Amino acid sequence: MTSKNKKNVFVEGAIDARFICDSIKKHGSKTNIGAHSIFLGQVRGDLIQGKTVCAIDYSTYTEMAEKEFYKIREFAFSKFDLECLHIYHSLGKVNKGEINMFVFTSSKHRKASFDSCIEIVEMIKSNVPIFGKEIFDDGTFVWKENTI
Amino acid sequence: MHPCTMKINIVTFGKLSELIKKKVLEVEPGIDVFSLKKFLAREFPQINQLDFKIAVNMELVNENYIIEENSEIVLLPPFAGG
Numbered sequence: 001m002t003s004k005n006k007k008n009v010f011v012e013g014a015i016d017a018r019f020i021c022d023s024i025k026k027h028g029s030k031t032n033i034g035a036h037s038i039f040l041g042q043v044r045g046d047l048i049q050g051k052t053v054c055a056i057d058y059s060t061y062t063e064m065a066e067k068e069f070y071k072i073r074e075f076a077f078s079k080f081d082l083e084c085l086h087i088y089h090s091l092g093k094v095n096k097g098e099i100n101m102f103v104f105t106s107s108k109h110r111k112a113s114f115d116s117c118i119e120i121v122e123m124i125k126s127n128v129p130i131f132g133k134e135i136f137d138d139g140t141f142v143w144k145e146n147t148i
Numbered sequence: 149m150h151p152c153t154m155k156i157n158i159v160t161f162g163k164l165s166e167l168i169k170k171k172v173l174e175v176e177p178g179i180d181v182f183s184l185k186k187f188l189a190r191e192f193p194q195i196n197q198l199d200f201k202i203a204v205n206m207e208l209v210n211e212n213y214i215i216e217e218n219s220e221i222v223l224l225p226p227f228a229g230g
Contacts, residue, residue: 041230058229061161061222064206089229101230121230129203130229131162143163144228 009069010060010091014098015040023086027106033083035110037117041101043094051136055095056144061129068128072120080116082107087120089130153177154217162225167194175215182211184221200225 011019020040027033046053069087076085084106094100103120107113124130125146132144153174160168175187181202189196201208203222204215215221 056228059161060229061159061203061224064203064222067206125227125230127227128229129161129224129227131225132228133162143225145226146228146230 007069007073007087009066009087009089010062011088012090012092014090014094014100015088015102017099019088020099020102023102023104027084030083030106032108033106034108035106035113037105037110037113039101039103039117039121040099041121043096043098043100045096046134048134048136048142051138051140053096053134054137055093055135056100057093057133057135057141058089058091058100059131059133060091065128065130069124072123072127075123076105076116076120079119080105080107080112081109082112082116085116085120087124089124089128093135156215157218157220159220159222161223162228163198164195164200164223164225167198168192168223177217179215180211181209181213181215184215185211188223198225 024036027036043056044053073085076082082105086104088102090100103117105113105117105120133141134144135141154177156173156175158168158171158173173191175184179187201224203209203224204213204219
């Protein structure tokens with residue numbers, strides 16, 4: 001198991017659908033896996049005080065975020081019977097409709113991949129210091145806060 | 149520096165980085181996080197209504213945590229990842 005490996009989570013800009021496809025394909029050689037779960041976060045074009053969000057500009061406290069992602073990986077591998085786990089999150093500008101997060105859990109049977117995926121996404125939202133500036137069409141912005 | 153103060157380094161993110169420009173503060177030695185928050189509210193009234201957490205050495209700390217001289221105090225506004 002590779003839970004000890006330090007993984008590079010952050011990617012610059014949006015996460016491309018081809019990257020996600022390639023990641024799925026790569027797991028074809030791991031024939032002990034029988035179930036994958038994928039969560040994709042997508043930037044919404046919310047209407048806030050009469051203005052539409054056109055993008056979110058993500059920033060982070062890198063050192064602490066990497067430490068938190070590592071803790072999440074360790075937790076996930078200790079709690080669930082996972083074969084594989086990948087987490088990617090965007091930094092910088094991601095336009096509405098584009099993907100900003102990709103969580104990919106794999107296990108022998110479906111329950112571990114389903115359950116771990118949900119818990120990992122919740123932990124990322126509450127524990128990892130990532131900040132988002134919601135940019136409007138007119139260039140103004142507000143700082144985003146996660147809803148529980 | 150005043151003999152009865154110690155220096156701490158402030159690092160800010162998100163909205164707080166727009167509101168706090170001062171990076172080094174002089175505070176009372178042995179100050180805890182609770183008192184530091186009150187100090188910050190006095191020093192930077194513009195952050196009074198804002199919710200934020202404090203991290204030291206990449207870990208969130210609670211209000212009883214005692215801050216050491218030259219510590220890097222990281223002010224973290226609400227998270228927005230995912």
